[in-house]
Amino acid sequence: MxxxxxxxxxxxxxxxxxxxxxxxxxxxxxxxxxxxxxxxxxxxxxxxxxxxxxxxxxxxxxxxxxxxxxxxxxxxxxxxxxxxxxxxxxxxxxxxxxxxxxxxxxxxxxxxxxxxxxxxxxxxxxxxxxxxxxxxxxxxxxxxxxxxxxxxxxxxxxxxxxxxxxxxxxxLNLTDKPTEAGNFDLVVVGGGVAGTCAAISASRMGLKVALIQDRPVLGGNNSSEIRVHLMGDVDKNHYPKLGRIVREMDNGDPGNGNADAKEYGDARKFSIVKAEKNISLFLNTHVYKVEKKGNAIAAVIGRDIATNQEVRFTGALFSDCTGDGTLGHLAGADYRFGRESKTDTGESLAADKADDFTLGTSNLWASLERDTASSFPETPWAIPFSDEYHIDEAKADWQWETGFGNFNTITDAEKIRDHNLRAIYGNWAYLKHNKQAKYAKRELAWVAYIGGKRESRRLMGDHVLNQMDIQEGKQYPDGTVTATWTIDLHFPDAKNSKYFEGQEFFAGTKHIKVAPYTIPYRCLYSRNIPNLFMAGRNISTTHVAFGSTRVMRTCGMMGEVVGFAAYLGKKYNTSPRGVYQEHLPELMAIIKDEPTAAKP
Incomplete structure (x- = not known):
């Protein structure tokens, strides 16, 4: 001793x-x-x-x-x-x-x-x-x-x-207490389109909101860092009020992976948020820790990605708009990852056997025509291309995608991005050295180093949206966001698989049309964390249904609904589930734009 x-x-x-x-x-x-x-x-x-x-x-x-x-x-x-x-x-x-x-x-x-x-x-x-x-x-x-x-x-x-x-x-002296950001009515983690819309919606209902984003810009996949266009209709809503904030943030449809960063409207999104007096915006802040009181979230702690200074946010209600379900995972929320089986869900489009297959991550790129010829280094370390197989394109579109169950979209994020880079650089080197008549004056002008993710965790709510719900256009009493995108589930391109089996980086899809359908409010809150909302691609769906709900205009409208529900949560001092159980008529009246109750 x-x-x-x-x-x-x-x-x-x-x-x-x-x-x-x-x-x-x-x-x-x-x-x-x-x-x-x-x-x-x-x-x-x-x-x-x-x-x-x-x-x-x-x-x-x-x-x-x-x-x-x-x-x-x-x-x-x-x-x-x-x-x-x-x-x-x-x-x-x-x-x-x-x-x-x-x-x-x-x-x-x-x-x-x-x-x-x-x-x-x-x-x-x-x-x-x-x-x-x-x-x-x-x-x-x-x-x-x-x-x-x-x-x-x-x-x-x-x-x-x-x-x-x-x-x-x-x-780094991180054992000391983090800086206190304050106490908020709603803490939104994730500043993509869904999270930004949730913060704006709640702010305009009079709530004090923290919006936390782990990058220097807002917009997520629609930002200039990733450059994915907005999809999903906002003009086919059963409730036309939904989509108004999405329209404000919408910078048009510049397409995927264009070289001009301004086309993706970073400044527009930032200015709209900064004009909201009730929103405190925290950019460059990665939330990595949760404090709980009982089963509820009491606070989250974020670290500045540049200075490593830590900030603590307390709040009554929280919303996971991270895409990865990061906040929910940290809090112990029920979630699914990958594909369910036909036996599990009864869906005809489900996998025969449940697995960890997910849609992948894209790193888009673009080239520009210049006045003079340019060179590009040899890339012996990159993916090898040949006359037999190469991709004869001057810019990327959504098909440049890695994942598909070969990589975990969360824990292998760096490997996925690096695999995409090896494909981009290797193919570009081939084009520059072997197709000079077409590409001699073209220069690689932009390559995304931040991955544009499609699928990872899906947090489970009181309702799990499935294929039958969306193909049959079921109308639930709590149906809110009207969604219109096809069931769009990606898979490795057959020719790419032939040459790079298990290491695919190019995708295919088959669009399965759906009738406009509504997403129940019960898909937008956690079934086991009582004060947690979610909006975006990590809401409560099956893998098949996710193929339709995941597009950003639809995700933005989910955020708008969360803001309305958070207002009622504060008004009645109740949980997201309590809003459904006790105040659903009032929530639907707000969505229908009926004059029912004044804002606080």
Missing amino acids: KTILQFLLCLLLTLPLSAQNHVFLETESFQDKGGWVIDQQSFVVMGSSYLMAHGMGRPVKDATTTITFPQKGKYQLWIRTKDWAPFPKGPGKFQVVVDGQPIKTIFGESGSDEWKWYSGGEIDVKSEQMKLALHDLTGFNGRCDAILFTNAPKFTPPDKPEALTAFRNKL
């Missing part, structure tokens, strides 16, 4: 010292990102964001910062990175530059696609402040997670997830 106590005492005494011996830097917090971009898509796996050199084959400007040391002397340098395309070695090469002197080690070409700490050798720190730079060598998506200087003897930073998270949190 005495030995154990002595060991624990020694451990406690050495912890502050070891922290003083470490100078730790998350790269996303660099003062000047240069041409590097922040990627937070794999936060749920890594516990962190990172910087990436997304130059589409052209080296990007250095990311730079100033770092302060507690004392001068010799330090060991460690860089946390990976080789994202080790076939056998990838192109993501970069250097670390300390006070103008490049470290000899070239990072990002290790041949391993696992995130690891790599030694940069010994650094002689001669000043308490030194300049640090990440110097990209290729423009092909080199990435760096964190940098560590240590003078602790024989110290190797941890790589195992739990130990690494504890190490990060300690050196």
